[in-house]
Amino acid sequence: MFSLSTTVQPQVTVPLSHLINAFHSPKNTFISVNASVSQNQHRDVAPEHEVPSNEPALNLRDLGLSELKIGQIHQLVENLLPGFCKSKNVSSHWHTSHVSAQSFFENKYGYLDIFSTLRSSCLYRQHPKTLQNICSDLQYWPVFIQCRGFKTLKSRTRRLQSTSERLAETQNIAPSFVKGFLLRDRGSDVESLDKLMKTKNIPEAHQDAFKTGFAEGFLKAQALTQKTNDSLRRTRLILFVLLLFGIYGLLKNPFLSVRFRTTTGLDSAVDPVQMKNVTFEHVKGVEEAKQELQEVVEFLKNPQKFTVLGGKLPKGILLVGPPGTGKTLLARAVAGEADVPFYYASGSEFDEMFVGVGASRIRNLFREAKANSPCVIFIDELDSVGGKRIESPMHPYSRQTINQLLAEMDGFKPNEGVIIIGATNFPEALDNALIRPGRFDMQVTVPRPDVRGRTEILKWYLNKIKFDQSVDPEIIARGTVGFSGAELENLVNQAALKAAVDGKEMVTMKELEFSKDKILMGPERRSVEIDNKNKTITAYHESGHAIIAYYTKDAMPINKATIMPRGPTLGHVSLLPENDRWNETRAQLLAQMDVSMGGRVAEELIFGTDHITTGASSDFDNATKIAKRMVTKFGMSEKLGVMTYSDTGKLSPETQSAIEQEIRILLRDSYERAKHILKTHAKEHKNLAEALLTYETLDAKEIQIVLEGKKLEVR
Ligand SMILES: Nc1ncnc2c1ncn2[C@@H]1O[C@H](COP(=O)(O)OP(=O)(O)OP(=O)(O)O)[C@@H](O)[C@H]1O
Numbered sequence: 001m002f003s004l005s006t007t008v009q010p011q012v013t014v015p016l017s018h019l020i021n022a023f024h025s026p027k028n029t030f031i032s033v034n035a036s037v038s039q040n041q042h043r044d045v046a047p048e049h050e051v052p053s054n055e056p057a058l059n060l061r062d063l064g065l066s067e068l069k070i071g072q073i074h075q076l077v078e079n080l081l082p083g084f085c086k087s088k089n090v091s092s093h094w095h096t097s098h099v100s101a102q103s104f105f106e107n108k109y110g111y112l113d114i115f116s117t118l119r120s121s122c123l124y125r126q127h128p129k130t131l132q133n134i135c136s137d138l139q140y141w142p143v144f145i146q147c148r149g150f151k152t153l154k155s156r157t158r159r160l161q162s163t164s165e166r167l168a169e170t171q172n173i174a175p176s177f178v179k180g181f182l183l184r185d186r187g188s189d190v191e192s193l194d195k196l197m198k199t200k201n202i203p204e205a206h207q208d209a210f211k212t213g214f215a216e217g218f219l220k221a222q223a224l225t226q227k228t229n230d231s232l233r234r235t236r237l238i239l240f241v242l243l244l245f246g247i248y249g250l251l252k253n254p255f256l257s258v259r260f261r262t263t264t265g266l267d268s269a270v271d272p273v274q275m276k277n278v279t280f281e282h283v284k285g286v287e288e289a290k291q292e293l294q295e296v297v298e299f300l301k302n303p304q305k306f307t308v309l310g311g312k313l314p315k316g317i318l319l320v321g322p323p324g325t326g327k328t329l330l331a332r333a334v335a336g337e338a339d340v341p342f343y344y345a346s347g348s349e350f351d352e353m354f355v356g357v358g359a360s361r362i363r364n365l366f367r368e369a370k371a372n373s374p375c376v377i378f379i380d381e382l383d384s385v386g387g388k389r390i391e392s393p394m395h396p397y398s399r400q401t402i403n404q405l406l407a408e409m410d411g412f413k414p415n416e417g418v419i420i421i422g423a424t425n426f427p428e429a430l431d432n433a434l435i436r437p438g439r440f441d442m443q444v445t446v447p448r449p450d451v452r453g454r455t456e457i458l459k460w461y462l463n464k465i466k467f468d469q470s471v472d473p474e475i476i477a478r479g480t481v482g483f484s485g486a487e488l489e490n491l492v493n494q495a496a497l498k499a500a501v502d503g504k505e506m507v508t509m510k511e512l513e514f515s516k517d518k519i520l521m522g523p524e525r526r527s528v529e530i531d532n533k534n535k536t537i538t539a540y541h542e543s544g545h546a547i548i549a550y551y552t553k554d555a556m557p558i559n560k561a562t563i564m565p566r567g568p569t570l571g572h573v574s575l576l577p578e579n580d581r582w583n584e585t586r587a588q589l590l591a592q593m594d595v596s597m598g599g600r601v602a603e604e605l606i607f608g609t610d611h612i613t614t615g616a617s618s619d620f621d622n623a624t625k626i627a628k629r630m631v632t633k634f635g636m637s638e639k640l641g642v643m644t645y646s647d648t649g650k651l652s653p654e655t656q657s658a659i660e661q662e663i664r665i666l667l668r669d670s671y672e673r674a675k676h677i678l679k680t681h682a683k684e685h686k687n688l689a690e691a692l693l694t695y696e697t698l699d700a701k702e703i704q705i706v707l708e709g710k711k712l713e714v715r
């Protein structure tokens with residue numbers, strides 16, 4: 001089978017068998033010309049050459065499949081256009097570049113571009129309608145006539161027709177599925193197809209349908225192959241990426257990486273961190289710890305001063321304190337003050353599953369530090385490397401690691417200029433060998449800051465943001481008992497974020513209070529829909545607490561009352577101690593119990609005994625705890641005397657019941673006192689509850705205004 005090709009259109013093999021017959025005996029039925037003939041092809045057709053529409057028209061779609069030999073093309077053209085093949089070389093004013101273009105094509109490809117010739121303008125003028133129909137079909141069925149055995153000078157051209165080159169030539173214009181089609185050995189396909197049709201005795205009328213089906217099946221298979229190839233390519237890509245990740249993971253494996261590090265002697269874990277910018281100035285509220293560390297700074301600055309006098313400085317300093325109190329910051333400040341390198345390592349880095357890895361990391365760290373003395377080695381979470389040497393399946397080599405640490409600490413002289421600072425939250429978990437003299441023999445406690453320390457820390461971090469002059473850090477400090485430095489830093493940061501979210505230019509007390517409550521009690525739950533009845537109960541309950549606090553002499557001053565749900569609560573009253581309380585008096589403890597009782601008493605007085613709620617359970621918890629401690633710990637019960645009762649479960653039944661009775665009396669008396677106050681100040685109680693229902697949150701000043709019977713300014 002021949003295939004024809006044009007250089008400008010997509011190539012498709014075309015059935016040509018009936019073409020010859022068709023040209024020999026054109027059908028008399030009129031088949032309309034395809035309307036979408038391109039403008040390009042119309043260009044040469046002059047309107048005056050239009051033929052009457054009753055002239056027989058041809059359409060290639062009516063033609064069947066067969067083989068067309070090269071000689072037959074000429075015969076075909078000769079039949080169709082007698083004398084054309086002879087006259088085509090005769091120059092005329094009609095065809096100029098067309099002829100040269102065709103001969104160029106013929107020279108290049110080794111066969112005649114018969115359809116281009118058919119479309120030439122002179123032919124149009126002679127046989128306009130017939131050619132127009134043929135060409136219009138060619139638009140959709142461009143063909144490729146392969147010219148085998150065409151003996152000319154184009155041996156190279158024939159070589160060019162080798163499969164790959166032919167593909168390269170047609171690459172830009174043929175759709176991918178057609179390329180696959182072209183690359184197949186068409187001869188054998190057709191042979192087997194014809195053979196198949198013969199052996200299966202397919203009637204002639206069905207042969208076309210058979211072939212169409214065959215071709216459709218082939219194209220579908222082609223598309224499927226393409227799809228399979230695509231997915232194969234994708235799978236290969238995914239496998240490649242996974243392989244890369246695998247290799248990366250292996251390199252990251254501590255065992256492998258440490259082996260690498262130890263062989264090269266370069267361990268990134270022991271690169272010093274220069275902390276020149278951190279000094280004692282940056283650490284607030286831990287004055288005692290700073291003073292103790294000051295002498296270490298002096299030693300690092302001038303070791304000779306100490307050696308001359310023969311004194312020995314501790315090799316290791318253990319910083320002990322709750323998380324976030326500034327232990328790491330202090331260690332950095334020591335290095336920063338002395339202007340020496342700071343080597344940071346976390347104990348958990350040494351805690352490895354693989355034999356020798358933790359130990360070798362410790363060796364590397366000390367080798368590096370000794371080479372750069374004077375310097376500071378800081379080991380955070382010392383308990384995870386220096387915990388008691390217990391063999392456990394989880395930490396099979398921890399003993400080796402600690403031993404290595406001990407050996408390293410013993411291995412350098414006290415005045416070598418290396419100071420090891422360890423930090424831990426659990427000093428009691430440390431191996432005894434670590435804390436004996438000569439190792440971590442100096443302990444510095446870093447406690448949670450007191451009210452003064454908290455004020456300093458708050459001021460330090462407030463100075464890093466924009467805040468309003470009305471902000472009083474001391475008030476926030478008073479309300480943040482037990483906060484660590486890190487928590488205070490977080491409080492200020494949260495307030496700044498809140499101000500930004502609310503579109504404010506500066507942080508005010510409101511934002512600071514907001515973030516304090518958020519940290520203490522969880523986020524506000526503005527979205528919860530609370531019905532009016534529950535809101536009213538909450539307002540009276542909270543005002544009950546506030547009234548007792550306000551009218552009880554030894555109670556803490558009120559800071560705020562709110563009925564805004566937050567965390568698990570529907571509202572709360574916050575009280576502020578004037579100072580951190582180191583001791584509490586009996587009267588203060590009783591006042592705390594009374595304030596706790598205020599909520600339930602208020603519910604009972606306003607809504608009646610049948611309508612008391614479950615909302616007071618945590619108040620009772622609180623009051624009961626105070627009463628229990630007064631009786632069993634603080635010796636504040638006359639009946640039980642000045643004796644402590646630690647494990648109440650082991651006590652005699654009589655003592656247990658005596659304790660219970662004393663606790664009950666304390667609670668009952670407290671309840672009665674609260675009732676008395678609320679009955680006495682029923683009017684103020686009502687006013688405060690209504691103000692809370694209107695304004696949701698009231699600060700100390702506003703509560704005072706309401707309780708003094710004055711009107712609140714409309715906000
Ligand atoms: N006393 C303080 N003064 C100023 N900032 C502090 C203070 N304490 C903590 N911070 C802030 O909190 C951050 C965390 O503190 P740091 O890491 O030093 O605590 P830590 O005691 O080492 O905690 P951990 O025991 O969890 O390691 C510090 O970087 C600093 O910003």
Ligand SMILES: [Zn+2]
Nearest residue numbers: 599615616619
């Ligand atoms: Zn309450």
